[in-house]
Amino acid sequence: MLFQCVLGLFLFFGSFSSFSQAIFKGTVADNETGKGIPYATVYLANTTLGTSTDEDGKFSIYLPEGNYEVIVRMLGYQGLTFNLPASTVKSQGYKFMLVPVDEDLETLDVNDKRDPAWYRNLADFKRYFLGTSRNGRASKIDNEMSMILDDISEPGLLIASSKEILKIQNPNLGYRLDYLLNDFRFHYKKGFVTYGGYPLFIPDSSLSRGRQRRVEKNRLEAYNGSLQHFIRSVYIGKTIAQGFEIRRLYRKDDPVHAGKFIDSVATEVITSLDIRKNRETREFLELDGYLLITYLLEKESPLYVEGLGREVRKSQTSIMRMTVDSLEIFENGSLSDPFGLVVEGYIGWERVGDLLPIDYLPTAEFKRGVQ
Numbered sequence: 001m002l003f004q005c006v007l008g009l010f011l012f013f014g015s016f017s018s019f020s021q022a023i024f025k026g027t028v029a030d031n032e033t034g035k036g037i038p039y040a041t042v043y044l045a046n047t048t049l050g051t052s053t054d055e056d057g058k059f060s061i062y063l064p065e066g067n068y069e070v071i072v073r074m075l076g077y078q079g080l081t082f083n084l085p086a087s088t089v090k091s092q093g094y095k096f097m098l099v100p101v102d103e104d105l106e107t108l109d110v111n112d113k114r115d116p117a118w119y120r121n122l123a124d125f126k127r128y129f130l131g132t133s134r135n136g137r138a139s140k141i142d143n144e145m146s147m148i149l150d151d152i153s154e155p156g157l158l159i160a161s162s163k164e165i166l167k168i169q170n171p172n173l174g175y176r177l178d179y180l181l182n183d184f185r186f187h188y189k190k191g192f193v194t195y196g197g198y199p200l201f202i203p204d205s206s207l208s209r210g211r212q213r214r215v216e217k218n219r220l221e222a223y224n225g226s227l228q229h230f231i232r233s234v235y236i237g238k239t240i241a242q243g244f245e246i247r248r249l250y251r252k253d254d255p256v257h258a259g260k261f262i263d264s265v266a267t268e269v270i271t272s273l274d275i276r277k278n279r280e281t282r283e284f285l286e287l288d289g290y291l292l293i294t295y296l297l298e299k300e301s302p303l304y305v306e307g308l309g310r311e312v313r314k315s316q317t318s319i320m321r322m323t324v325d326s327l328e329i330f331e332n333g334s335l336s337d338p339f340g341l342v343v344e345g346y347i348g349w350e351r352v353g354d355l356l357p358i359d360y361l362p363t364a365e366f367k368r369g370v371q
Contacts, residue, residue: 122149158185250289
């Protein structure tokens with residue numbers, strides 16, 4: 001079955017630079033009493049940048065250049081999510097007033113028994129959310145019993161949600177993710193999955209030196225050939241130098257087999273200049289139809305070809321199309337509208353288990369190793 005993936009809100013629009021920083025500071029307070037809320041969580045989605053408020057509800061975060069989705073959360077209060085360009089940060093700080101909410105008395109007890117259908121749905125959710133790569137299979141959801149899994153409301157569709165922030169352990173990449181799941185939908189017949197959310201990456205600070213080196217190697221492997229890597233290479237105009245080949249792909253319906261396609265690929269390799277447009281110092285991705293993206297510097301994982309009936313290939317191939325006319329792209333590899341890009345093939349196979357924060361930068365030591 002051909003699986004497609006829409007890459008959701010975890011790729012929020014923004015850019016990253018290590019050279020200029022602002023200080024994002026303020027207070028989180030109760031809207032009714034005006035008193036500061038201690039231990040509230042404030043973080044920048046899809047980064048390693050986050051903190052908790054102190055006993056007076058105060059916080060401070062160094063903010064690199066870029067645009068961010070800021071998440072403010074506290075149990076018993078309605079959370080806040082808003083966009084914040086670093087260039088607009090006010091030096092005097094901010095005050096966020098959270099509205100108390102009544103606790104849901106019908107919250108599902110994690111000790112309640114689940115029927116067999118729930119466990120089958122959980123297995124499907126983890127397969128298509130965490131992924132089946134080596135990193136995806138190693139990842140664990142600590143509070144998976146809090147999940148609400150619905151395959152009845154809409155026939156042929158699995159809808160997943162959670163009232164808790166998902167606590168995901170990714171030992172291979174050395175992160176714990178606090179993942180605020182916004183939406184997950186898996187279409188069984190179409191093999192089509194969409195999901196989005198707001199993860200905070202918390203690096204494991206307890207790693208030994210040897211373990212840290214293995215984690216860095218795993219992170220580089222996850223980064224190489226990823227969508228983040230591809231978009232970054234398009235942004236700087238170095239897709240070929242970074243190991244990517246781009247070709248036009250032409251798809252038409254198979255007249256014999258309903259629901260299937262016949263693909264043909266152009267022989268000419270195109271460059272990022274053919275799909276990247278510059279407007280007043282801003283970069284945009286624009287393409288018609290489909291692209292075949294081949295990453296030449298890394299072979300396929302044996303886990304990817306399981307069930308495909310073929311051998312592992314020496315390069316990774318993906319198919320990409322846009323659902324909008326134009327997408328602004330940023331230096332860190334993110335997009336102005338993450339749902340505006342649909343990928344299938346190898347990149348579509350890699351899921352949250354292979355996700356890296358947008359402030360990830362390959363170390364010079366390991367980059368030299370792949371030249």
